[in-house]
Amino acid sequence: MLRRTLRKIGSEGRNDCPRSRSLVAAALRANRWMTNSEAPSNGSNGAGPRRAPLSIDTINKRVINSEYAVRGEIVQLAQKIARDLEEGKASYPFDKVVWCNIGNPQILGQKPITYFRQVLALCECPQLLSHPHIREVFPEDVIARAELLVKAIPGGLGAYSDSAGALIIRQLVAKSIAKRDGYPADAENIYMTDGASPAVHYMMDLLLREPNDSMMVPIPQYPLYSATLTLYGGRLVPYLLDEGAGWGLDVAHLRQQIAAARASGLCVRAMVVINPGNPTGQCLSYQNMRDILGFCREEQLVLIADEVYQANIYVGNKEFFSFKKVACDMGLLKDVPLVSLHSISKGFVGECGRRGGYMEVTGFPSEVKDQILKLASINLCPNLSGQICCALMMNPPQVGEASYEQYRAEKSAILGSLKRRAELLVSALNRLEGVTCNAAEGALYAFPKVTLPETAVQAAKELGKQPDWLYCKELLEATGIVVVPGSGFGQADGTFHFRTTFLPSEEDIGRVVQALGDFHSEFIQKYGGLQKKQPALATAANGDNEY
Amino acid sequence: MLRRTLRKIGSEGRNDCPRSRSLVAAALRANRWMTNSEAPSNGSNGAGPRRAPLSIDTINKRVINSEYAVRGEIVQLAQKIARDLEEGKASYPFDKVVWCNIGNPQILGQKPITYFRQVLALCECPQLLSHPHIREVFPEDVIARAELLVKAIPGGLGAYSDSAGALIIRQLVAKSIAKRDGYPADAENIYMTDGASPAVHYMMDLLLREPNDSMMVPIPQYPLYSATLTLYGGRLVPYLLDEGAGWGLDVAHLRQQIAAARASGLCVRAMVVINPGNPTGQCLSYQNMRDILGFCREEQLVLIADEVYQANIYVGNKEFFSFKKVACDMGLLKDVPLVSLHSISKGFVGECGRRGGYMEVTGFPSEVKDQILKLASINLCPNLSGQICCALMMNPPQVGEASYEQYRAEKSAILGSLKRRAELLVSALNRLEGVTCNAAEGALYAFPKVTLPETAVQAAKELGKQPDWLYCKELLEATGIVVVPGSGFGQADGTFHFRTTFLPSEEDIGRVVQALGDFHSEFIQKYGGLQKKQPALATAANGDNEY
Helix, strand or coil: CHHHHHHHHHHCCCCCCHHHHHHHHHHHHHCHHHHHCCCCCCCCCCCCCCCCCCCCCCCCHHHHHCCCHHHCHHHHHHHHHHHHHHHCCCCCCCCCCEECCCCCHHHHCCCCCHHHHHHHHHHHCHHHHHCCCHHHHCCHHHHHHHHHHHHHCCCHHHCCCCCCCCHHHHHHHHHHHHHHHCCCCCHHHEEEECCCHHHHHHHHHHHCCCCCEEEEEEECCCCHHHHHHHHCCCEEEEEECEHHHCCECCHHHHHHHHHHHHHCCCEEEEEEEECCCCCCCCCCCHHHHHHHHHHHHHHCCEEEEECCCCCCECCCCCCCCCHHHHHHHCCCCCCCCEEEEEECCCCCCCCHHHCCEEEEEECCCHHHHHHHHHHHHHCCCCCHHHHHHHHHHHCCCCCCCCCHHHHHHHHHHHHHHHHHHHHHHHHHHHHCCCEECCCCCECCEECCEECCCHHHHHHHHHHCCCHHHHHHHHHHHHHCEECEEHHHCCCCCCCCEEEEECCCCHHHHHHHHHHHHHHHHHHHHHCCCCCCCCHHHHHHHHCCCCC | CHHHHHHHHHHCCCCCCHHHHHHHHHHHHHCHHHHHCCCCCCCCCCCCCCCCCCCCCCCCHHHHHCCCHHHCHHHHHHHHHHHHHHHCCCCCCCCCCEECCCCCHHHHCCCCCHHHHHHHHHHHCHHHHHCCCHHHHCCHHHHHHHHHHHHHCCCHHHCCCCCCCCHHHHHHHHHHHHHHHCCCCCHHHEEEECCCHHHHHHHHHHHCCCCCEEEEEEECCCCHHHHHHHHCCCEEEEEECEHHHCCECCHHHHHHHHHHHHHCCCEEEEEEEECCCCCCCCCCCHHHHHHHHHHHHHHCCEEEEECCCCCCECCCCCCCCCHHHHHHHCCCCCCCCEEEEEECCCCCCCCHHHCCEEEEEECCCHHHHHHHHHHHHHCCCCCHHHHHHHHHHHCCCCCCCCCHHHHHHHHHHHHHHHHHHHHHHHHHHHHCCCEECCCCCECCEECCEECCCHHHHHHHHHHCCCHHHHHHHHHHHHHCEECEEHHHCCCCCCCCEEEEECCCCHHHHHHHHHHHHHHHHHHHHHCCCCCCCCHHHHHHHHCCCCC
């Protein structure tokens, strides 16, 4: 129809004007972008509104419907309070905001690993490499590593790299994966990314074709998954982690959930597993991972393995295995399309602001990998500083190198401190009335279950909010501590949680735990104390459709 | 239906098991993500395929249909050749690949601006600030600027910033915009981005609701726009730049095109203007910009102003004005929703690999701006190194500061050299048989029109390719020069172009121009020479549906 209309324009009025003719001819030609798309050439032509001035009512509803609690309403309130405090505008019963809403270690004072920053500084400013005093300032191995990278990255830090990342970076990452797993890794399967999030976007783009396409996502989950599924117009098929069994993952339950989803007409395309868990902190057992891989093969699912917390395990009896390694052990590498995500933002590295990460893609047909590369190329390339930091994280100083001792000491100090803080926080939480909290085996979070007074549940309902939202809001207003309501991650019906990091420094964490405990007692008391029977709460929550 | 199915699971088998009950209850609850989405609850349930193993046939067609020529097939071939050359695997009639496909100055030897890199190195490694020799290595103003940034950015380079960017960065950017335009700019309207591309993604996400939503895009255009429109399921409404009038933009033609689009049922939501033009290099006049703003107000369009080449103007009689300034002059700032994009990748800065940029959003309702912030928050934050570089680009050293003289000299050397190279290339192109090329008033590209022999057009057709693709492929194979076929940008019907940067260094550009000229003559000769009559080509091209 547009084609006809444009022809019509060409045939009337300025018909004899060569310029007009050429414009219209080219419009037809350029028009392939319109006709090439999947747009239905159906009866909707002319039916929709032709004009839509910009307003909240005329923007994409999928954007409005997507929710990202980790930076949601509570966090916005906290930002306002922080600004008030800085500008002396209002008074609060605390003098600073403590950001426990997000795994952002360096904002709470965690020092960056010196080696990473030294190499990066030299890559930023390669002329320093030839400065006469350079060896007084930087260790030998830092200089050597920077020289290697500056030479091997075409154009250095200031040039677009290959869209999948600079070849040397991908080779370094692949080498370290091979070392970690004991199986080969290929630079051609590595795509560097700005943090882990773009990898999730690529998979959504690739796999979600129409509104019945869906992915299995754990509940509780990291809300990046629910937010992007909503944004891309896909559906979330939940599977539940069992809090009573240390957030265990039950494959029989996976089977029930996928059968139910299919029975309702959904096409399930992928399964997301977060290991170690976020917000739940559990570390999967080897056998459980085998079962999950078997399930994905059987059901022909892409397995999206969010393994960004792989370097943070705090309990002696648990060990991180990558899904890639387990798939190799099982001889399934070609049978289960697998995407493994990693990031420099998490763990002891904590380089969040740099936005670096990678995904390793195995078991994908090569034509599909070409399409991932095209998606990456539309964004040109991931930032080089993040790429370099990722290669360094995966290839730290080795025994005998000049920086090794300092690197080892910094790393183990951070990990040791995180372990102490995790234990302190979790045991303190478990001492509070009506609170239980599984051990944080890995990652950076505790996700306590909080029994709330019936009156608080009702009060929240009257505000049109979740009970755990009310709890977190009052916690913020009383103490300055920012945590995220469990409802932002999903939780078993009638239960309430919050997610907190254990990232406040060792000097601060004692005070944070104390303030949290004091607030908790006051909150319970303010709302009339806890009843004995939990089920009453469940009913109340069931009736609450605002979740 | 899923809700019912899940209830059914709850009522059979493990009905008495509290764990099972709780799982199912939570599944229902978690299910809001499914039911909350815009998925039609129509007859499609159960109709689609329930399983879709991963293959090129089962991935999202919008991904497959999107095209990004700047890194397309020719570039992939060039990458293969570059690898062959490096590994000595195959012989070619040249010894290196010359990347003229993309504005990536530092890969072709352009040196970074020293001041930017020095400040960045200190921000990477703030402990250097207290090193006893620091003042022997870095100028005073570099140290002061790094100290300011390290102090003012919470957590430094390694922490997530606010999702819109660190406040100090947005304030610095706003201050410099105000200085540029002579009108106030507000940090609350600035969103820092990883290069300019994410800003385009945000607008697509926000404005494209369903397949008849569309945006007006210039032809020729930078293929980011066509690629993302295809990806997001929107439609492209072309408007044509008039090559015969120096790539002029005719508002009467805009009116024709929007009327035709609406008549065919499209809802036109936005207009993209690239100024200075890419790939076309023209710089819009002030009056033309007034007319465009009037058109957008009248038609209730969001104006997306891609102004990433604002610092690169090479002709004395043209001046860059921002659309923001012109809108302010006209008193239209509140009436036309305007998004102005800028980037550190382009111009004399050329810091492509760092991925930095910003968008300034004016005339948007605050609820819509909240939604942009949510989209940004799902990606956590733009990388800090790009943010810092962007603030530095917008606030370079001032007269009297220690780095000023070096900065000024480096900047004018690069711009002067680009101007010389642009003139050399354009005049050489105009001397070739059947080639005409408008002056490059701005940006980094020449976009010559090339008349091709009828035999070449036929040969391309037989390959199922565009004639200009054939020309570019043979150019690559003969000379190692990588340029992009005009068909990747869109062009008037029956005309053929290619886009080349003028970024090879001054030592190299003479050889590039010579090689291009030699190839051109040989190509024309190989395919039997040029006919006199151009219309015959147009007919042939019209018949080619493969465009």
